[in-house]
Amino acid sequence: MRRYILIHGYVEDPTIFDPLVPHLPPGETLRLSLKDEFAExxxxxxxxALSLARYLSGKYCITDQDVVIGHSMGGWIAIQIKSLNGATVVQIGSYTNQLKVTFPxxxxxxxKWMAKLGMGQSALFVNWVKKTYPFDETRALYTALLEGMRKMDRTYIYQQLLVLFAPVPPLTVTPDLRIHNCRDNIVAAPDEPYVDVPGDHFCLVFHPETVAVPIRSLLEQKQTALHTSNH
Structure with a gap:
């Protein structure tokens, strides 16, 4: 049976994938919690991102038979996993170029100092970010994520920032599928070809049926190619 490894983004948790999972082809689903992974x-x-990918690949025995779906920062981790073992990778609202992350x-x-002092978790900063967020459809979710971030351990915040921005060797692989919304204000659209879907950065939550269509198509193509090669 196909196995899905789902990796969430910065200050998110595995529930970000709950709307999408019912629309995926049947398979075993493993939702990773990065908070729990770092604690262990x-x-x-x-x-x-590469050192984390190496840890996760070893712990969960991820191989080229697995499908790794990553949202935002999770997609950056996912492509590092592919560089290690050739897993099929789907990036949603994600990147292969760290400059695409629109972080100030x-x-x-x-x-490091910002995380240590909790500057990004301050009420002043969070309220400013809330006011500048442009999308009504996902405003409640974005607000909930910001409020959840305020309660996160500062060490874990810093660990996530390192995954986002610490240098890694140049990639030698590409995602099997990039899904993005061109209006995304958190991660800029890829320079490479991608499937443009409705919504914004959180398209997988508010438009899961549409996001699932190219994923199903990719997996059907891979299944067809596998059957052809075996006959």
């Missing part, structure tokens, strides 16, 4: 991993090595600060040293 307790990394001593320098953290970046990307300097690692500055991010």
């Amino acid at each position: 991993w307790k990394p001593q090595e320098p953290i970046n 600060v990307k300097n690692i040293r500055l991010l």
Whole structure:
């Protein structure tokens, strides 16, 4: 049976995939919680998306038979996993170029101090971000994520920022599928071809049926190719 590995984005949790999962082809679904993964991993090595991908690949024995679906930061982790073992990767609202993340600060040293002081979790910052958010459809979800972020451990916030922005070796693989909305104000649209879907950064929550269509098509093509090669 096909296995789906689902990896959520920055300050999200696995429930971000709940609307999408019923629209995927049948398979075993594994929703990863990065908060729990970091708590168990307790990394001593320098953290970046590749070191996290290496840990997750080993823990869950991820292979080229698995389908890894990542949203936002989760898609960045997913493509690092593919670089290790050739898994099929679907990126939703994600990137293969860290410059596509529309975060005001990307300097690692500055991010460390911001996380340590809780600057990004302050009421002043969170309220400002809320006011500048442009999409009514997803405003309640975005607000809930920001309020949840305020309660997160500062170490975990910093670990996520390292996954987002710490340098990694150049990629030698590409996603099997990029799904994006061109209005996304959190991750800019890819320069490479992608499937444009309705909504915004959170298209998988508010338009799951539409997001699932190209995923099903990709997996059907792969299944057909596999049958052809075996005959």
